[in-house]
Amino acid sequence: MSLYSFGLEPLSCHAWNKDKTQIAVSPNSNAVDIYQKKGKEWNRIHVLMEHSGRITGIDWAPESNRIVTCASDRNAYVWTLKDGVWKPTLVLVRINRAATCVKWSPLENKFALGSGARLISVCYFEKENDWWLSKHIKKAIRSTVLTLDWHPNNILLAAGSADLHCRVFSAYIKDIEEKPGPTPWGAKMPFGEVLLEHKDCGGWVHDVSFSPSGDSLAWVSHNSSISVADANQGKEVTHLTTDHLPLMSVLHVNETEIVAAGHDCCPYQYSYKSPGSLEFVKKLDIPKQSSKISMSAMQHFQNLDKRATTEDDDSELGTLHQNSITQLRLVEGDRGNVEKFSSVGLDGAMVLWDFKQ
Amino acid sequence: MRLAHRVKLIIEISATVLPLTPPGTGNLMDALQAVLKNPPINTKNQNVKERAEALVLKVLSSFKSSDIEKAVQSLDKNDVDLLMKYIYKGFERPSDNNSAFLLQWHEKALSAGGVGSIVRVLTARKTV
Numbered sequence: 001m002s003l004y005s006f007g008l009e010p011l012s013c014h015a016w017n018k019d020k021t022q023i024a025v026s027p028n029s030n031a032v033d034i035y036q037k038k039g040k041e042w043n044r045i046h047v048l049m050e051h052s053g054r055i056t057g058i059d060w061a062p063e064s065n066r067i068v069t070c071a072s073d074r075n076a077y078v079w080t081l082k083d084g085v086w087k088p089t090l091v092l093v094r095i096n097r098a099a100t101c102v103k104w105s106p107l108e109n110k111f112a113l114g115s116g117a118r119l120i121s122v123c124y125f126e127k128e129n130d131w132w133l134s135k136h137i138k139k140a141i142r143s144t145v146l147t148l149d150w151h152p153n154n155i156l157l158a159a160g161s162a163d164l165h166c167r168v169f170s171a172y173i174k175d176i177e178e179k180p181g182p183t184p185w186g187a188k189m190p191f192g193e194v195l196l197e198h199k200d201c202g203g204w205v206h207d208v209s210f211s212p213s214g215d216s217l218a219w220v221s222h223n224s225s226i227s228v229a230d231a232n233q234g235k236e237v238t239h240l241t242t243d244h245l246p247l248m249s250v251l252h253v254n255e256t257e258i259v260a261a262g263h264d265c266c267p268y269q270y271s272y273k274s275p276g277s278l279e280f281v282k283k284l285d286i287p288k289q290s291s292k293i294s295m296s297a298m299q300h301f302q303n304l305d306k307r308a309t310t311e312d313d314d315s316e317l318g319t320l321h322q323n324s325i326t327q328l329r330l331v332e333g334d335r336g337n338v339e340k341f342s343s344v345g346l347d348g349a350m351v352l353w354d355f356k357q
Numbered sequence: 358m359r360l361a362h363r364v365k366l367i368i369e370i371s372a373t374v375l376p377l378t379p380p381g382t383g384n385l386m387d388a389l390q391a392v393l394k395n396p397p398i399n400t401k402n403q404n405v406k407e408r409a410e411a412l413v414l415k416v417l418s419s420f421k422s423s424d425i426e427k428a429v430q431s432l433d434k435n436d437v438d439l440l441m442k443y444i445y446k447g448f449e450r451p452s453d454n455n456s457a458f459l460l461q462w463h464e465k466a467l468s469a470g471g472v473g474s475i476v477r478v479l480t481a482r483k484t485v
Contacts, residue, residue: 164482203480223480224473241434243471 003320003351004042010346012055013327018062020331026055032069050077050088057102064108070099076113091132093121101147107154109176114145120159122171137169137192147207151214155180155189158217160205166219168196184215184231196235207250212336218258220247226260228272236275251328253338253355261325261343265317284353287318323347360402366395385420389428392416393436398483413443418458429465437470438477442485445478
């Protein structure tokens with residue numbers, strides 16, 4: 001585990017490039033900073049300034065090396081690197097509320113954007129006119145879309161929203177791709193079709209994650225619970241209520257193990273084997289036992305005078321992150337076997353975690 | 358139909374709870390289990406909710422301080438969440454009699470359910 005602090009501002013979102021030597025972060029503002037790793041330090045090499053609103057989502061496509069950013073100014077830009085400079089291209093997402101999250105599809109030929117306009121905008125590049133087009137998924141969504149995740153087949157899209165529902169849609173665009181084969185989620189998948197709608201998840205659904213095979217879907221919601229829907233078992237949903245503060249981000253590290261983190265400032269590992277068996281495994285942040293340095297009598301009385309207490313300074317949390325974790329991302333390994341993942345939080349720090357089986 | 362069912366249930370539970378004046382404290386644990394069954398979550402009838410709340414608070418107040426911990430241990434996860442909901446409902450109307458025992462119950466329920474159970478009290482759409 002290693003921690004790097006990018007300053008005092010909370011980090012709203014982050015994304016890694018293909019070889020994980022560069023990271024794009026947004027310090028809760030309308031700018032995206034790209035840092036390059038140099039030894040143990042990170043140097044800022046680019047600043048992407050085009051948005052006029054706070055950046056809410058960043059995603060970096062590893063193969064095609066394009067970055068998509070979305071912000072509360074109702075816009076999304078696709079950035080391409082030309083001659084060492086990142087050039088933005090506006091995407092017409094046609095939303096009249098802020099964008100909340102954005103994700104490239106696995107094949108990087110399209111991306112999905114969630115927004116407060118109660119719709120998901122699926123955008124793809126049209127070669128003839130040399131611009132990005134968008135198609136809207138509006139069916140059934142009654143409130144802000146908070147989170148998105150793509151299924152490995154590049155067609156299905158999971159969305160968690162503030163109307164307390166978790167849904168799986170089909171984002172099949174016939175202009176740019178082949179008709180998909182049937183999956184455990186369903187056989188007919190026209191654009192916008194709802195393949196799973198789990199009502200009343202207990203709270204806002206903060207994050208969704210498909211398993212590496214795509215056969216199960218995990219989500220975390222604001223009532224401090226984590227749930228998994230299993231397509232192979234008739235889309236049966238298993239819930240687990242936790243006794244921590246709500247979780248904000250969830251990531252599959254392999255087919256059965258799930259890592260989630262949130263307002264408790266610490267990642268937790270859960271394991272899902274079959275319907276009914278979703279269990280907590282362990283806390284991944286072992287707080288280092290602060291060595292109790294014996295205080296001299298002088299320090300004792302100084303403490304008593306300054307702080308009216310003789311106890312140790314308890315103002316730091318025992319975990320690496322000093323504030324809520326907002327996002328988890330894969331760093332090393334592939335989707336089926338994550339070896340390292342990163343977390344960013346409201347404390348402005350990015351921590352790299354090792355995951356061992 | 359549902360209202361009649363609820364009222365009948367409350368009358369049944371009252372029958373087990375009312376005789377519980379000290380020293381007859383033998384089946385307080387059973388009373389707790391009984392009173393946490395079938396909570397009036399889905400009804401919009403305020404009367405039913407108030408009577409259920411009064412019953413629960415009556416049971417909670419009859420426990421001795423030393424027995425509270427054992428009682429909480431005997432509940433499963435969902436019951437601990439439900440107990441937390443009733444405790445916070447009780448906090449809404451503080452009086453001289455109920456604050457003390459409610460706080461004791463809150464402390465024990467918190468160590469069993471963690472902050473997650475309190476979060477669920479706050480996020481619950483349909484509550485007792």
